Amino acid sequence: MASREAEWSRGDRAKAAAKLMVGWVALLWLLEVVDVASGHALDGLGITPRTPSELVDVVPAAFIHFGFAHVAANSVPLLVMGFLAALGGLRRFAAVCALIIVADGLGVWLIAPAHTNTAGASGLIFGLFGYLLVTGFVERRPLGVLAGLLVGAIWGTSILVGLAPTQTGVSWQGHLLGLVAGVAAAFVFRRRAGRGVVQL
Numbered sequence: 001m002a003s004r005e006a007e008w009s010r011g012d013r014a015k016a017a018a019k020l021m022v023g024w025v026a027l028l029w030l031l032e033v034v035d036v037a038s039g040h041a042l043d044g045l046g047i048t049p050r051t052p053s054e055l056v057d058v059v060p061a062a063f064i065h066f067g068f069a070h071v072a073a074n075s076v077p078l079l080v081m082g083f084l085a086a087l088g089g090l091r092r093f094a095a096v097c098a099l100i101i102v103a104d105g106l107g108v109w110l111i112a113p114a115h116t117n118t119a120g121a122s123g124l125i126f127g128l129f130g131y132l133l134v135t136g137f138v139e140r141r142p143l144g145v146l147a148g149l150l151v152g153a154i155w156g157t158s159i160l161v162g163l164a165p166t167q168t169g170v171s172w173q174g175h176l177l178g179l180v181a182g183v184a185a186a187f188v189f190r191r192r193a194g195r196g197v198v199q200l
Contacts, residue, residue, distance in 0.1 A: 017086035017093075024082060025075050028121060031063055032071045046119030047105060049112040058105030064119040074121040077155060081128040084147050088135075092189050099188065100127030100181045107177035118171045122162070123178035129159055130182030138190045 008016070035042035045060040065071040086093040104123035112118055132151045136144025161167075162175045 013087055013089070016090060017083050020086055020090065020093075021079050021082040025079050028063060028065065028071050028075065028078075032065050032068055035064065036068075043117065043119070046117040047108050047112070048117055049109050049114060054109060055106075058109060059101055061105055061108075061119040062101045062121055062124050065121070066119065070120060074125060077125045077158075078121050078128075081125060081132060081151060081155075084132055084151065085128050088191075096128075096131055096182075096185045096189055097124060099185045100124050100131070100178055103181035103184070104174055104178040107181075108171065108174045111177075112171060112173050116171075118174055120171075120174075123171075123174040126159060126162065126175045126178035127182030127185065129155060130179040131186050132182075134183050135186040135190065138186050 031042060042064050043066060045057050045064045046066075047057050047061045048054045065074070082093075082097075085096060101124055104127060108118050108123070129151060132144075133148045136142070136146070136148045159175075159179070162170065163172055163179070165172045
């Protein structure tokens with residue numbers, strides 16, 4: 001039996017994806033308002049590497065930011081890339097995001113410099129970039145390839161800059177790990193065409 005999500009029209013998928021990502025970004029802003037109002041009490045949810053008690057912050061760290069400028073910088077790319085990725089189905093999108101967030105967070109916990117505190121949605125953004133960039137090629141879908149090329153053209157330069165280890169106050173490790181996790185997610189969660197089925 002086909003799932004309800006599988007029966008949605010393209011318009012339904014687009015509306016659901018848009019609502020999800022607007023809500024997601026709104027949550028990030030709300031959390032930052034709470035953080036500022038509480039004297040930055042939420043900043044402690046960032047990841048301090050190789051501290052066992054910090055493992056519980058692997059997921060929350062992806063939703064916490066260090067100031068409004070930080071969350072503002074992440075809002076547009078997360079909104080757009082998240083929307084494009086979510087068009088492929090909300091369940092698969094949730095699985096892709098979970099893999100990226102967990103893999104990126106654990107990687108930061110393992111290899112980030114000592115005495116640092118890493119938080120923000122940029123690891124997920126780099127992951128979604130990698131996912132969108134390759135998933136169309138992996139699944140041999142022309143529209144997916146086009147979406148990946150468009151994302152690459154718009155944000156490719158920013159992604160390369162974000163991977164440079166010379167930047168101060170920027171976790172290039174988190175960016176790189178997120179990117180690798182996103183590419184991996186494209187293979188792990190790829191759709192396979194059935195017999196006689198041609199995917200567009």
